[in-house]
Amino acid sequence: MVLRSMCARMMGVVGAVLLITLMMGIGRADAWWDAKWQFRKKVAFDTTDKGANLKDSLSDAAVLVRLHSGNFAFDNAAKDGSDIRFVTADDKSPLKFHIEKYDPKQGIALVWVKAPKVTGSNNQDSIWLYYGNSSVSGIQEAGGTYDTAQALVYHLSETEGSPKDATAYANHASSFAGSLATPSLIGNGASFKGGQQKIVVKPSPSLNFAKGFTFSTWIKIDQPQSGARLFSWEQGPQALVVGIEGDKPFLRVASNGKPAVSAAATTALTMKAWHHVAVSVEPNKRMSLYLDGKEASSANLAGDLPAPAADIALGASFVGDMDEIQIANVARPGAWFAAAVAGQGQDGKLTTCMQEESGKESESLTIRLIKVTARSITFDGWLVIGLCTLMLFMAAGVFISKFNRIQRIKKGNESFLESFNHLHDPLELDQQNEDFEESNLFRIYQSGYDRIANWAEKQGKQKEDVTLTTSAMNIFRAALDRSNSEELKKMNAWMIVLTLGISGGPFLGLLGTVWGVMNTFASLAESGEANLSAIAPGVASALACTMFGLFVAIPALFAYSFLVLHMKNLNVETRHFMEEYALRVEGFHGEEGS
Known part of the structure; x- marks a missing residue:
């Protein structure tokens, strides 16, 4: 009764799990947005x-x-x-x-x-x-x-012409002096060399900052700045400026008849590194300067924002790279910039x-990832992989050939020993039997037989009637040893291929890995950028070489061990046969046997 109760409970649990799984599967199928995708x-x-x-x-x-x-x-x-x-x-x-x-x-x-x-x-x-x-x-x-x-967004992804606004307001640049198609943090960006290089934007209804102002961009500088203007809207006493002085960003707001209000970062910008600079200004309340998603400085603002009649300039007197310029006509919260850094940054x-x-x-995911890795492999990687593959095929060919040869030898030895063990005179074997062709024991037998036949011919006797002296028996045994040595040479031929696969495959793969990693870091050093998405394909390509090296070494090791074991067994069997053969010949044709 207890066992039946336990079984019933177990079946109930299994049934519940199956039901839940089925319902989850149905829910997932129904949740698919459109079956055409x-x-x-x-x-x-x-x-x-x-x-x-x-x-x-x-x-x-x-x-x-x-x-x-x-x-x-x-x-x-x-x-x-x-x-x-x-x-x-x-x-x-x-x-x-x-x-x-x-x-x-x-x-x-x-x-x-x-x-x-x-x-x-x-x-x-x-x-x-x-x-x-x-x-x-x-x-x-x-x-x-x-x-x-959102009043303006410049991705700066254009390769020629002027930057285009991605928002619906179409606040495209009216003029541009600088360089586009510069490899940047987010695709391409723009480079400025100071002087008259800048982006000019005409005023428009959407660029009305009466309710607030937000500006953000990614920058990278190689040197301290002098009066750089990331954003500047200035005319007479009215000014709304986001700039860099030396290596520190600042925000300055000046309205008619009121002293200018400034907020400057105390943290210096790191040279040759990307930084996110943003400002958020709310009229009659507060203005804040953000660096890399964190508030770097702030100040109270008593008054409205200025509204100069001049054009807006982006990147004036700036020396460095810019990417992803965004302007909004409201004051964005601090979380907005933290999210921008976390979502757009390298991490x-x-x-x-x-x-x-x-x-x-x-x-499957495994197949797809293999395809991804294959697309990332460079020429030098394919060269190493090609060599590893060649070694693998050669090792496979040697293994198959040796395995088949060992099987044929075993079969031939079985037939030969069955006949040899029934002989009265060890020298009266029928040597025309085709079943013995693959037997190494038969070939050793023949070498001893031929030596005795030659010795008997020199003595002017038939081999059936010959009596072998001690010297003749030594010559007979030497013939057997020489024949066995020749058989061992044939058996060990090309085994060096498996040895090279075991010892050389991993090192060849390691060569490709080191080469690939070296190329990856060289390209990163040349571009000046480092992020996981850029490094990962190159490293995956490099590690593929190590994997192929192991693909050669591991099967070659197993194959070598397998063949060596069977070859040792054959050698033991051969040594036993040689001893038995010599003793039987000596007993039947030796001086003492006679």
Whole structure:
């Protein structure tokens, strides 16, 4: 009764688990946004201490989603990214987004998505990324990616012409002097060399800062600045300036008839490193300067913001690189800049792309990652892998050949010994038997037989009637030893290939790894940037060489050990036969036997 009760309970638990699993499977199938899209990937937001470390929540913020060959299967999406879609976590509402860069050859994509909500101190928020539908065209909407307060966004991703505004307000640059297509933190950026180089923006209704002002950008400088203006809107006594003096950013606001109010950072900028500089100004309240997502300085502002009739200048007298310039006509909270640094910076702690899911059967994650690694392997890596593969095929060929030879020898030895053991005279074996052709014992037998036949011929006797002296028996045994040595040479031929595979394969793979890592760091040193998405493909490529080296060494080691064991057994059997053969010949044809 107790056993029956336990079985009933166990069946109940199993049934409940199966039911829950089935319901989860049905829920997942029903949750798929559109069956026409084959693949999807969850993009999770982490604002906890382990992620972006945001305490306050944000809504309708444009979040950067970085895709690279390590977290996205470019082969499963359209070549131009036109089938990419973003959907809310409940799989119901498509989200506005636009692509700044999409390059499957380089394995990089930069996509800006309007996130409905990013909750502070939370890691449960997420959105869905869908792709894998060749029948659709792109529906990007750059303007819809931003809220109505976002007045200007320059990605600086253009390769020629003037910077273009990504918002719906189209506050494009009226003139530009500087360099575009500069490798930057987020795709490409712009470089300025001071002097007259700058971006000029004409005033517009959307660039009205009566209710507040927010400016942010990424910068990298190689030298201290002198009067650099990241943002400047100045005319006479009115001025709204965000700049750098020496190596410290500052904010200055001056209105008609009122003293200028300034806020300067006390922390110096690190040379040749990217920094996020942002300001938030609320009229009649407060103005704050942020450096790398943290408030660096602040001041009370008693009065309205100025409204000069002059043009807005970006990057005037600035020497360095700029990327991702954003201007809003409201005062953004501090969490906005912390999220920007965490989401746009090199660490990318705000967003995480989870494992790919498929709407129907497709290749496994392991196969996809292998393809990703294969695409990252450089020429020198393929050269080493090619050599390792050649060694592997040679080792496999030697193993198969030796294994087949050993099996044939064993079969031939069985037939030979069956006949030899039934002989009265050890020299009366039928040597025309084709079953003995593969037997090494038969070939050793023949060498001894031939030696006795030659000795008997010299004595003028038939081999059946010959009586072997001690000297003749020594010659007979020497013939057996020589024949055995020749058989061992044949058996050991080409075994050096397996030895080289065992000892040389790992070192050859290590050579490719060191070479690949050296090239990876050399390219990083040349570009001046270092981040995980840039390093990971090169390191994966380098480690692939080590893996192929082990692919050679491990099977070669097993094959070598297997063959050596069987060859030792054959050698033991051969030595026993030689002793028995010599003793039987001596007993039948020796002086004492006669």
